[in-house]
Amino acid sequence: MSASDHKIVNQENKDSADIINWREFEALRNEMRREFRAQYDVLNGKIEEIKQTLDTTNETVTTMADQMTDIQRSLADMRLAIENLTAQQQQDDDKDPELEDDAHNARGAPRGNRPRGWAPLGRNGRGQDEEDGLGKPKFSIPKFEGGADVEEYLTWELKIEKLWSLHPNYSEDKKIKLASSEFDGYALRWWDSFVRNRDEDGAQPIRTWRAMKEAMTSRFVPTNYLRNIFDKLTLLRQGVKTVDE
Structure with missing residues (x-):
């Protein structure tokens, strides 16, 4: 046992009425300082750990907020593309109201009074004549140039799918020919080369x-794009689950 420890023990054994000398007081003061510093170091370490935890949490929240912003932006772009497609289809329908007018006028007309050139509606509710005399459709096919922007292809595909849903009587061969008829630039060169290479x-x-769409998706939608979308959705679901918990 050190001399200072002996002094502390001696102080503990003193009676409350005893008087301590200056050396005994210094020994007691120094011991209290050491205890205070030790407790301070422990407390300071715990505070640093809490700060690091808060920093990590803030970084995670910031990352999730950025990911949610990206997902919301992608959803907004897709919503805008669908709205543009709907507006374009409405414009195409407005440009050729003849079939709609004829069908409307003929619904209540007797058989003998039906307008000239009227054709009965099929099961899909549309007139049988959807082409002009040259075999061209009475609606415009969206153009596709095959740029590097993935959203360009996805928007084009949505538009084409919308057209096919409005014209379910089209054959698969006709769908392929119509879809490729408005290829331009790189898309046109790629499609011609793709078809020629398969033939050779x-x-x-x-x-x-469907086969055409799969081939185009493989070419114009990178695998990492789909993986990134999946990862963002997974992180978003995990974040929402964590918040709920």
């Missing part, structure tokens, strides 16, 4: 719109 390799030609 003895592969089966593209016979359905």
